[in-house]
Amino acid sequence: MTMLLTDSPLPTTGLPVTEADYLALGPTGSRVELWDGSLHTCPRETPRHQLIVGALAVALRAGRADMNILAGVAVRLDPGRIAVPDLIVTGPIDLDAELVEAAEVRLVCEVVSHGSAAVDRAMKMYCYAAAGISWYLLAEQEYNALYSYVLSGGVYIQDSVMHLDGVTGTQSDN
């Protein structure tokens, strides 16, 4: 299959896409995920989004050396279903693999941005649960809140809501 996705958001031929096609894309200019043969491609993130991701990564690390906190790696949720979460927490894994398996993921975290809100709140809420990932953290910039969900009986139940206060960078005045 011919795929041209270097800096473009769109491939030119060949949908639906297989896992092999997806992996053959290599690094892309924007975040690209594979949902059962469809591709979802999101804009690059804003500095504010990345600031929150960084702060959450530090908070999740919490001084423990037995976990990996990884940003922007591809996770196979199901054959043909590959997401690229903002953050994942895993135990020991093959650090050179091109995909992390969902079974290796203990927690997944998304920082909602405008372009990904529907996918983060609906699609990923469902698909991360279907893949058996125990915890889902959803950081909502719009509400300044961090929602945590725990897997129970195959669906996520809201566990807690925390303020996102304290995640502030150095902002110019204009």
Next chain:
Amino acid sequence: MTATVFGNPLPLTEDEFLALGETQQRVELIDGSLLLSGRGAPRHQYVVQALATVLRAGDGHVLAAVNVRLRPGRILIPDLIVAADIDFDSPLVEATSVRLVAEIFSPASPAIAEVLRMHCYAAAGIRWYLLLDQETAALRGYELVGERYLERSPAIMQQALNLGTRIVGAGLLPPD
């Protein structure tokens, strides 16, 4: 399409999205991000046409694969819509004039139709959502109540959509 698409960095605005024109794939705009899907195998097209024929017995215009603006910056292309009072020459149909959306999906790829589209159509206030499995002919009809879709029986759908007969999924598949 290559020439027009390359050099269009994300996020795309509605105008940039509409300027893509005819594309080889189903390309949809979700808040600046893009969802790219295949056009569907002949089976898919067959089932779309068969369902359209059934829906044409009822009220409204039945249209396949048109742009529907669910909200500013969110434009999906449902397999079928039933709409009233639309401008036939506009590149976009507004969600407020869409009474029903139908998606024909493959059981190998349920997540988009069953989760993402359902969420987006509900958020746009579209009253009816029909989901038809193109392999098993399983048909589910949902009516929006408040912010959620509730499943309705074929009899209720027939009455609400003013159809002559009930929709029977098995009758919509191609012959073996």
